Amino acid sequence: MHILVNLLSVALSWLSPASLDKMAKFLAFMSYRVFKVRRRLILKNLETAFGTEKSPEERDKIGELSTYNFILTALEFLAERNGRLGEKVEIVEGEEHLQDTVGKGEGVYILCIHMGSWEAMGGGLTRHGYRSHVIVKRVGSEKTDQFVKKLREKNGFFCIQRKNKGDAVKGILKTLKAGQVVGFVMDQARPGEPFLPFFDKPAKTNTSFAAIWRKIQAPIIPAYIIRTGVGEHKIYVRPPVKLTTTDDAEKDVLEHSRLFNKVVESIIRKCPEQYFWMHNRWKG
Numbered sequence: 058m059h060i061l062v063n064l065l066s067v068a069l070s071w072l073s074p075a076s077l078d079k080m081a082k083f084l085a086f087m088s089y090r091v092f093k094v095r096r097r098l099i100l101k102n103l104e105t106a107f108g109t110e111k112s113p114e115e116r117d118k119i120g121e122l123s124t125y126n127f128i129l130t131a132l133e134f135l136a137e138r139n140g141r142l143g144e145k146v147e148i149v150e151g152e153e154h155l156q157d158t159v160g161k162g163e164g165v166y167i168l169c170i171h172m173g174s175w176e177a178m179g180g181g182l183t184r185h186g187y188r189s190h191v192i193v194k195r196v197g198s199e200k201t202d203q204f205v206k207k208l209r210e211k212n213g214f215f216c217i218q219r220k221n222k223g224d225a226v227k228g229i230l231k232t233l234k235a236g237q238v239v240g241f242v243m244d245q246a247r248p249g250e251p252f253l254p255f256f257d258k259p260a261k262t263n264t265s266f267a268a269i270w271r272k273i274q275a276p277i278i279p280a281y282i283i284r285t286g287v288g289e290h291k292i293y294v295r296p297p298v299k300l301t302t303t304d305d306a307e308k309d310v311l312e313h314s315r316l317f318n319k320v321v322e323s324i325i326r327k328c329p330e331q332y333f334w335m336h337n338r339w340k341g
Contacts (some may be wrong), residue, residue, distance in 0.1 A: 059200035062135070066208070069131045069136035074287035077132050085125035095292035096120065106256040107329075124212050126284060130174045133288060134208065135251055142174075142212035146181025146282070151294030153240075158276045158297075159187045160290065164269065165200045166234025166277045170244040171333035173282035177290050179214030181282070182238060190215045191240040226269065233275050241266045243317050244325075245336050251311065252341075255318045260338040267313035273308060280326045284331055293327075295320075 069077065070156045073238040088094045103116040111119070134142065148155075167182075167189070169175065193216045206216050217228035217239070232239050253262040259331050264284035270277065279295040280293040300321065325332045 058198055060206055061224075062197075062201055062204060064114065064136040066138060066204075071228075072136060077136060078287045080247055081125055081129035081132055084128050086123060086130070089121045089124045091142055091337045094124075095110055095335045098226070098337055099123065100229055102334045102337060102339070105258060105339050106325075115319050119330045123332060123334050126173070126331045127333055127335070129284075129287065130176060133174060134176045134212075137296065138208070140180075140211045140213065142177050142214075142288075143180025143182075143184045145289045146184065146292060147290070147296060148181070148185055148292045150292075151280075151296070152185070153277050154294050154296055155182075155187050158278070159236060159238060162236040163236055164236055164275045166266075166275055167238055167240045168243055168266070168317060168320060169240050169281065170242060170324060171336075172324065172328065173284045173331045174290055175242070175282065176209070176212070177288075178280070178282040178292060179209070179240060180212040181290065181292055182280075183213030183215075188215070189213070189238040189240055190217050191242070192217045192219065194219060211278070212303040215318060220332050229269065230273055231275065239246060239275075241269075244333070244338070251314075253311065253315050253318055254324055257339060258339060260318070261340065262314050262318055263308050264314045265316065267310040270300070270311060270313065271302065279320050279324065281327070283328050322332065325338075 072080070086269045089096055099120040100116060103111070103119055107116065154258045155165070169178065179191055182189040191214060196202045209216060215231065217225060229239050235241055243263055250261045251262060252259035254260070256261065276299070277298040279298060281293060282290050282292050284290050298316065300316070302314055
């Protein structure tokens, strides 16, 4: 598997942006229209989220564009072997919120989601002076995981890996103490997580961010990236999320996670066609 991924990466690196775009459109058409890969789930998620707010035709179009964006994001990531993934990423709104924290040597959490090119977002922030890390799980085999890790780091997106219990907490603490960025992806949940409101419906919600924040507190700044072209992206940074704590840790974790869900929903509504709708938050 590792050899195949490496060969694919080499082959894609020779393609022009226009060729990558054509390939992504073709693969998206085949995946969504012909083989219907997760199409039923995508449309079900979109109906759950938007209901009558968007027509079936609108939801169908969003589903196809979402598939295209996901495929193009993967192709861009594999193709960029020279560390330029974040080269054409602009921070167009709210950079002052990062300057007020990271610019003064303080660590910060970025509340982020799978929208636009999340790989380019990490590299783009690092290029702008905000060295970014993300908490990741192993990808495939050991060799494949190392390949992905090295490719990310070459593009300025550094990994906090969870090989053993406590690794993530140690990595977060070290990163924050260094005055750097910890990206926490908030839109996927693990088994056993509670159901909290998301688009006004109960959805499995990742509460680990809220639990970690209680132990290791730092400013939380929501940010997201929007694709404007092949290899071209814009980052939007929002004001810090204000949290209050009580003596009831369990209650705080749930309340903070509910608040994070609201932030995530408001970001998705900005550009639903670039969101990753293949993960079923409402399952069960």
